[in-house]
Amino acid sequence: MKPTVSPKKKFFIPSNKVYWTAKNPFEEFKAFIGSTPELPLDQIVQCTEAIMDRIRWGYEKLLEEEAKELVWMVQYNTIIKAYEVAEKYVKEVDYTAEDIEDFCFALENTQKIPYLIPGPAGVYISALCNYAKEEEIVLKLSELKTEINLIGFRLPRGKRLMIEGDTGDFTGIGLEGGELVIEGNAKNWTGAGMRGGKILVKKNIGLHTGEWMMGGEIYVGGRVRGLGNIVEGKVYERDKLVYPGKVRYPNHFY
Amino acid sequence: MEEQHYQSIIDEIWQKLKKKHLYPEIPMPKVRGPLEQGKGEAEEDEGVGLEMKQKQMTINGAFVSKMKGKMPEEKVIEALLDHGITHYTFCPWDFHTHLRLYAEAKKVVGDKELAKQVSNYFIDVIADTHCVKKRFTEIPELHRNLTKGAIDEVIAFLYQKIWGIDLGIQPSKTSGKTQADIVRRLARIPYLDRPRWGESIQKFARSLKPLLVEEQRQQETKGEKGESHPQGEHDLNHYSYEEIDQGLRDYARQTMALSEFKDVVEDFSEELKGAGYGMEGGMGRGQKNPIDADILFYMKLAENYSIPIKKVPLEQKGSLHPHSHSPWEVGSPFQEVDIWTSFGKIMPGITQIWTKREGKGRGKIEGTPDCLIAIDSSGSMINPRKSLSYAVLGAACATNAYLRNDSKVAVYNFSDAPMGGKDILNYTDQREDIYRVLCKYFGGGTALDLEDLMPLIQGKKNLDFFIITDMKITNLEALIGFFGQIQNRVTAVHIGDNPYAARFEKAVERKKNISIFTVKRKEDIPHIVLGRIRDYFNPTHIKNS
Numbered sequence: 001m002k003p004t005v006s007p008k009k010k011f012f013i014p015s016n017k018v019y020w021t022a023k024n025p026f027e028e029f030k031a032f033i034g035s036t037p038e039l040p041l042d043q044i045v046q047c048t049e050a051i052m053d054r055i056r057w058g059y060e061k062l063l064e065e066e067a068k069e070l071v072w073m074v075q076y077n078t079i080i081k082a083y084e085v086a087e088k089y090v091k092e093v094d095y096t097a098e099d100i101e102d103f104c105f106a107l108e109n110t111q112k113i114p115y116l117i118p119g120p121a122g123v124y125i126s127a128l129c130n131y132a133k134e135e136e137i138v139l140k141l142s143e144l145k146t147e148i149n150l151i152g153f154r155l156p157r158g159k160r161l162m163i164e165g166d167t168g169d170f171t172g173i174g175l176e177g178g179e180l181v182i183e184g185n186a187k188n189w190t191g192a193g194m195r196g197g198k199i200l201v202k203k204n205i206g207l208h209t210g211e212w213m214m215g216g217e218i219y220v221g222g223r224v225r226g227l228g229n230i231v232e233g234k235v236y237e238r239d240k241l242v243y244p245g246k247v248r249y250p251n252h253f254y
Numbered sequence: 255m256e257e258q259h260y261q262s263i264i265d266e267i268w269q270k271l272k273k274k275h276l277y278p279e280i281p282m283p284k285v286r287g288p289l290e291q292g293k294g295e296a297e298e299d300e301g302v303g304l305e306m307k308q309k310q311m312t313i314n315g316a317f318v319s320k321m322k323g324k325m326p327e328e329k330v331i332e333a334l335l336d337h338g339i340t341h342y343t344f345c346p347w348d349f350h351t352h353l354r355l356y357a358e359a360k361k362v363v364g365d366k367e368l369a370k371q372v373s374n375y376f377i378d379v380i381a382d383t384h385c386v387k388k389r390f391t392e393i394p395e396l397h398r399n400l401t402k403g404a405i406d407e408v409i410a411f412l413y414q415k416i417w418g419i420d421l422g423i424q425p426s427k428t429s430g431k432t433q434a435d436i437v438r439r440l441a442r443i444p445y446l447d448r449p450r451w452g453e454s455i456q457k458f459a460r461s462l463k464p465l466l467v468e469e470q471r472q473q474e475t476k477g478e479k480g481e482s483h484p485q486g487e488h489d490l491n492h493y494s495y496e497e498i499d500q501g502l503r504d505y506a507r508q509t510m511a512l513s514e515f516k517d518v519v520e521d522f523s524e525e526l527k528g529a530g531y532g533m534e535g536g537m538g539r540g541q542k543n544p545i546d547a548d549i550l551f552y553m554k555l556a557e558n559y560s561i562p563i564k565k566v567p568l569e570q571k572g573s574l575h576p577h578s579h580s581p582w583e584v585g586s587p588f589q590e591v592d593i594w595t596s597f598g599k600i601m602p603g604i605t606q607i608w609t610k611r612e613g614k615g616r617g618k619i620e621g622t623p624d625c626l627i628a629i630d631s632s633g634s635m636i637n638p639r640k641s642l643s644y645a646v647l648g649a650a651c652a653t654n655a656y657l658r659n660d661s662k663v664a665v666y667n668f669s670d671a672p673m674g675g676k677d678i679l680n681y682t683d684q685r686e687d688i689y690r691v692l693c694k695y696f697g698g699g700t701a702l703d704l705e706d707l708m709p710l711i712q713g714k715k716n717l718d719f720f721i722i723t724d725m726k727i728t729n730l731e732a733l734i735g736f737f738g739q740i741q742n743r744v745t746a747v748h749i750g751d752n753p754y755a756a757r758f759e760k761a762v763e764r765k766k767n768i769s770i771f772t773v774k775r776k777e778d779i780p781h782i783v784l785g786r787i788r789d790y791f792n793p794t795h796i797k798n799s
Contacts, residue, residue, distance in 0.1 A: 040418040041445065
């Protein structure tokens with residue numbers, strides 16, 4: 001039987017026992033292991049991420065249910081239905097105004113949210129604003145490349161939504177007594193079907209402004225490109241009342 | 255006296271600090287005494303605790319003295335050095351990251367000075383937060399005792415929130431709500447998540463912008479200069495020439511966008527010039543010579559690609575060969591000894607050594623010939639000063655390849671050459687001159703004037719020809735005929751596919767000295783092998799030339 005160790009090979013065992021104990025060559029750095037205290041920042045970021053995931057999930061569910069073919073037609077019924085679905089998911093999330101703003105920017109990041117469909121996105125953001133805890137919400141969206149449609153949909157009484165930047169079509173439609181302030185421009189069909197409340201657009205506004213509005217006021221700091229068929233309510237252009245008025249007629253574009 | 259005392263403190267704590275930061279390669283910090291200046295300037299000088307130039311950190315003795323009553327000197331110095339070291343070890347880490355953060359901030363604030371301020375604050379928040387999280391540091395104590403302006407107060411308020419350490423900040427009554435709003439937004443940013451720094455600085459800039467704009471407006475009204483930063487300014491002084499060079503190269507490669515690169519280079523042009531950065535021949539140096547950002551973009555981008563050149567046997571370059579004998583002397587090289595005529599002995603008077611001379615070692619020594627680059631700048635080509643032109647990038651890579659091999663390059667930039675749409679540069683090794691001609695854009699019709707090429711070719715036995723065009727040349731047949739006559743190595747690069755390119759390929763397919771490459775994407779450029787000929791060892795082109 002062969003010996004397991006060759007007789008020629010000899011192991012050197014140091015006589016000093018100190019050498020005999022294995023020494024970690026990285027002993028010097030031991031002090032640094034695990035010395036990373038948890039900062040409140042970690043918790044805030046973690047919490048923010050979790051909320052954003054929930055909000056994102058709600059939006060994706062909305063798209064699944066309401067824009068199956070990734071096509072969404074803006075019609076009275078589709079808006080109402082999409083809003084109802086959005087409400088269902090939004091109610092489950094505990095979020096702040098900053099989360100809404102982050103979601104708006106996340107919409108443009110295709111890695112995070114694959115589809116930005118302006119209609120459902122606007123309805124969803126409106127639902128988020130309407131169900132937010134804060135009475136006053138400021139969304140700094142001036143660096144956003146996309147103009148969000150339907151923002152301010154059904155904004156309820158007692159809420160103030162302020163948008164820094166421009167908004168798309170159907171801004172503030174079906175407003176329900178809230179106050180919507182747009183620091184930039186708003187596109188067509190602004191305030192359509194609004195029942196009450198106030199829309200203040202600091203710059204210009206597009207066509208069909210106030211179409212079928214039933215009440216409330218629209219103030220425009222710049223120019224009104226065209227009024228819609230207004231039933232009830234007031235429209236001001238640079239502090240001057242343009243509806244009701246003698247000079248301007250419904251669907252008169254200028 | 256105080257400086258010596260502070261220096262001794264640094265000597266004492268430096269080893270501990272190095273260990274704490276896992277032994278970064280940073281030289282021992284120095285201490286600077288007060289500068290000789292007016293009262294106002296002296297006060298301003300006292301406000302800056304740390305200066306960083308290249309990798310040398312310098313502690314301002316006046317600042318430490320000023321802080322002495324509030325916290326121990328050792329702690330002030332340690333906190334400042336912790337902060338400084340973290341800039342090298344974590345954020346911004348390198349010049350490329352710094353540029354990237356600045357560019358992202360500028361997208362939001364739009365103004366050069368504001369973008370610099372935003373990136374400085376952001377870099378500081380990351381460095382300090384990293385230090386507080388990962389190391390035992392006196393940075394919070396330093397922040398508790400620093401004199402703060404409006405923005406510094408908001409930043410300290412942010413630290414208080416994200417570090418969970420009381421820094422004694424109470425939101426002011428007048429601007430409390432605004433401050434709290436800003437801090438609430440700032441506190442949500444994942445500062446320590448490096449891959450998200452780009453998106454994070456945009457959010458940071460959006461939140462801080464109103465305060466910065468307000469401060470800038472106040473300064474303009476009062477005609478004052480901005481407050482100095484206690485932890486030092488983040489300018490290009492941090493970086494060495496090589497780091498700046500590498501940073502620009504990386505930034506050009508990463509963005510691949512001429513306009514973005516140009517914006518950043520123009521914003522930093524003064525600092526780049528101050529850092530001695532510019533191009534050969536003096537461009538970028540001196541007050542009246544602005545840096546040509548377009549040329550710099552192609553220069554830095556081309557440095558990311560290395561195109562190989564197949565060398566050719568050159569006639570005039572031969573190796574040294576034994577020519578005659580001379581007597582050996584003590585100290586002469588042994589390897590030169592001719593053992594046959596020395597009778598195998600090493601002895602002065604008997605031993606002989608070979609004297610060598612350069613011979614015409616044709617076929618043995620390989621070299622790189624000069625190159626004539628013909629570049630199409632007609633209307634069908636992209637204007638290289640408006641957006642990234644693969645033609646110019648390809649030609650720039652070819653230029654670098656030849657210059658690296660000690661060869662010279664001539665440029666024939668043509669559009670409608672017979673009508674004067676051309677620029678000719680004779681053989682030179684001045685990179686800047688070559689790039690300037692390459693970047694010229696005529697934007698007219700496309701025709702070559704072969705008469706222009708003759709003076710550049712005549713008298714050159716070995717010459718490579720590199721042409722880069724989309725092949726939509728009016729007198730393409732004349733060009734094909736010209737290539738049919740010459741035996742030089744020709745590398746023809748065409749941008750995109752089209753019938754003209756197909757016609758050219760078909761016409762010259764039998765010519766073994768012509769290699770054709772198509773560039774559709776930037777990734778195609780490294781595939782170009784300059785002067786590659788199918789039958790490399792076939793010396794026909796040499797015989798005929």
